Amino acid sequence: MIRNPVLPGFNPDPSICRVGEDYYIATSTFEWYPGVQIHQSRDLVNWRLASRPLNRAALLDMRGNPDSCGIWAPCLSYAHGRFWLVYTDVKRLDGNFKDSHNYVTTSDAVDGEWTDRIYVNSSGFDPSLFHDDDGRKWFMNMQWNHRGPGTGGNPEHASFDGILLQQWNEIEGLSGPAINIYPGTARGLTEAPHIFKRNGWYYLTTAEGGTGYRHAVTMARSRSITGPYEDHPQKHLISSAAAPRHPIQRAGHGQYVETPDGETYHTFLMGRPISGPGKSGRFCPLGRETGIERCVWHDDDWLYLEQGGLLPRVEVPSPTDVEPDSPRSxxxxxxxxxxxxxxxxxxxxxxxxxxxxxxxxxxxxxxxxxxxxxxxxxxxxxxxxxxxxxxxxxxxxxxxxxxxxxxxxxxxxxxxxxxxxxxxxxxxxxxxxxxxxxxxxxxxxxxxxxxxxxxxxxxxxxxxxxxxxxxxxxxxxxxxxxxxxxxxxxxxxxxxxxxxxxxxxxxxxxxxxxxxxxxxxxxxxxxxxxxxxxxx
The missing domain is CATH 2.60.120.200 (Jelly Rolls)
Known part of the structure; x- marks a missing residue:
């Protein structure tokens, strides 16, 4: 069984990809250096730290970054014989502005030397890179709106002003128009876009509801990468917002992956609250961790959790018969x-x-x-x-x-x-x-x-x-x-x-x-x- 969390402790915003029989998860590190943690596994059960790639000034310098800024929500992918890592360095937290700068770096090996960063844009955070089967690459990020209530595309959370999509390549940079492809659902705070393609559909997953107890993985799809996108019948794929006593809370923000045999899984961010003396009465001492859930495709070409509903499980069937490692000193x-x-x-x-x-x-x-x-x-x-x-x-x-x-x-x-x-x-x-x-x-x-x-x-x-x-x-x-x-x-x-x-x-x-x-x-x-x- 997979026992959640698979990456305990501070390991949020999991981006997952598979290369052959190896799985890789990249997580946010914020102001901690070196930037981005990449873990590797062959069974989705046990994971080892493979690298922290942003390890020199040509890739990352966060001196002066406020707390909880720095590396937000990296995206790890593999294409053309290389790993591609997209990441944000956020320079401001409080106030109306974020000053979020997005970069790309590549490497032949996940634990090898990563290229000096390539600057892409600063229009928002949580960037992602999709390699389409026609050879084009598409860069995405949420669009940050500093103007205040009543000015953005989402009436409840105006600062999160939809998902931007634009063509990109490492030689010429961005090209063509930046298209706002998805405003999000009524839950708002729409961020963390990832696209994958299956049966002629472009599937877009986002995180919504904020990174607290209303968090969710939201799914939408379109026949064209530029939209329009229709929402999942449930709107959300994963969320524990409606079940406050469930042992896994704050579930959201993840990415889809397939095994070599075609089984389907989805990572997600999670927290495990316990009772505490603070004003909230509960807290997650281990922060935002990484979990994995098994999913299934239904006849309507939509992805659902294997067990139905939105709640992720503590124990999940794994693709191989491997026991989780025991804690050790x-x-x-x-x-x-x-x-x-x-x-x-x-x-x-x-x-x-x-x-x-x-x-x-x-x-x-x-x-x-x-x-x-x-x-x-x-x-x-x-x-x-x-x-x-x-x-x-x-x-x-x-x-x-x-x-x-x-x-x-x-x-x-x-x-x-x-x-x-x-x-x-x-x-x-x-x-x-x-x-x-x-x-x-x-x-x-x-x-x-x-x-x-x-x-x-x-x-x-x-x-x-x-x-x-x-x-x-x-x-x-x-x-x-x-x-x-x-x-x-x-x-x-x-x-x-x-x-x-x-x-x-x-x-x-x-x-x-x-x-x-x-x-x-x-x-x-x-x-x-x-x-x-x-x-x-």
Whole structure:
């Protein structure tokens, strides 16, 4: 069986394609670097991280991008012996504008060298590329309308002003008129277009309803790629909006794929909410994940979920008899010359300015403050389980309170908790806990300890135990017993629903290592290991 999610933790907006017997899923990475995650599978059950292709400045530089901007909704395809990756780099979130720039890059191998990006347009986000069987290529994206209510094609959500389609090739760029082929249904917020062709029909799938709990995969079709498109008899192919108690929520935004034997599946974005103390009463600590559903074609030439209805299942029949891998603990000691594959950092292509590997440790070079949009020394991995324990060991010699390094659970600049080794003018080398408990304009730094905790000059081991909506920091030195430090903290802050809510930020929860030096002198912190143990 396929057990959903197939890509747990922050892995949204899944674009899927098949090459021979190999399946590939590309997902959004937003402000995390390198950009775009591509996972590979041969059975649709178990997946491995194959590459993060946007790994140099000629492909991506996000310094200054606000939280939840950067890489939105990539589209991965294969044609003419090459992989084609289309992606958006969004430069603005709040306000009427988005400043979303769309690019194309190609590679002979998914884990190979990708070409320098080719700029396409900036008329909207969620771009897609369709390779038609007559040799033409068509570029699509949703059209962003900054003018406000009453001005766009959809009366309820004017900013999402339909799906644009235009011919494109890598030599001449865009050509011919940009045609608005689909305004969307009454659910609105129409985005994420993908086209596939079958039996003379062009099938268009889009995401609708926003990326929260009203999300959906919407389907339409036409005999001509330029339309007009008629809606699916159900309008939507996948959605859990009408079933708030279903274990899979926020279902939407995916893409169609066929197996070598002609079986049909569709990816979708999903969330698994649990109860929490926030204003919504529920939150998805693992963010927006990737699921897969099995589909069937009916005699009317429309695609439907195999089980009928719109609700995706937790367990889905797979095309092969393979069991899902079991969760396992991961211990990293930073012995190699590259980061372990699960780790990423934020925004900058100039990684040598914020970290280096060598001598059996990861050295973070303290730069700007925790939450900076430009140059932040934070190296972290996704939270992939509702309960887990993470540990690290840090060697650091701060000489001022402006220098700090330690362990953090992190969502964005306004939603994090951090256990820090720093300096106190009266007590010397100490531990402190800093938190930020909500998005702008309400987010302010809070200190969880009444007084800092003095520590010796020896390296400090740090630990965080996350259990659903709660988390607890601990520490020790020289192999002693673990000591809890500070109170239990609200882990629901580290989620889409924390702060202003699911549509104000939509990335994912990370846990990792942080260092900053507000003096500008680049004080260095050495981390000798990082352990991640699933607990449930």
């Amino acid at each position: 991961v211990r990293r000691t930073f012995d190699g010359d590259a980061l372990p594959p699960e780790f990423q950092w934020l925004r900058t292509p100039e990684k040598d300015r914020i970290f280096r590997l060598g001598d059996g440790s990861l050295t973070l070079i303290g730069r700007e403050s925790i939450g900076s949009w430009f140059e932040q020394a934070l190296v972290a991995r996704r939270q992939e389980h509702l309960a887990y324990v993470a540990e690290t060991m840090v060697s650091f010699d701060p000489v001022t309170y402006q220098q700090a390094a330690g362990l953090t659970t992190y969502y964005n600049r306004y939603k994090f908790h951090a256990l820090l080794l720093t300096h106190d003018p009266d007590a010397g080398r100490v531990l402190s806990i800093v938190s930020c408990n909500g998005d702008w304009p309400d987010g302010k730094l809070t200190m969880a300890l009444d007084a800092p905790v003095r520590v010796s000059d020896a390296p400090v081991e740090m630990r965080v135990e996350v259990n659903h909506a709660s988390q607890q920091f601990s520490w020790r030195q020289s192999g002693g017993a673990w000591k809890e430090v500070g109170p239990a903290l609200d882990a629901s802050v580290i989620s889409d629903e924390g702060g202003r809510g699911e549509h104000a930020s939509f990335t994912g929860a990370f846990v990792g290592m942080i260092a900053f030096d507000l003096t500008g002198q680049g004080a260095e912190a050495r981390f000798s290991r990082f352990d991640y143990e699933p607990r449930g």
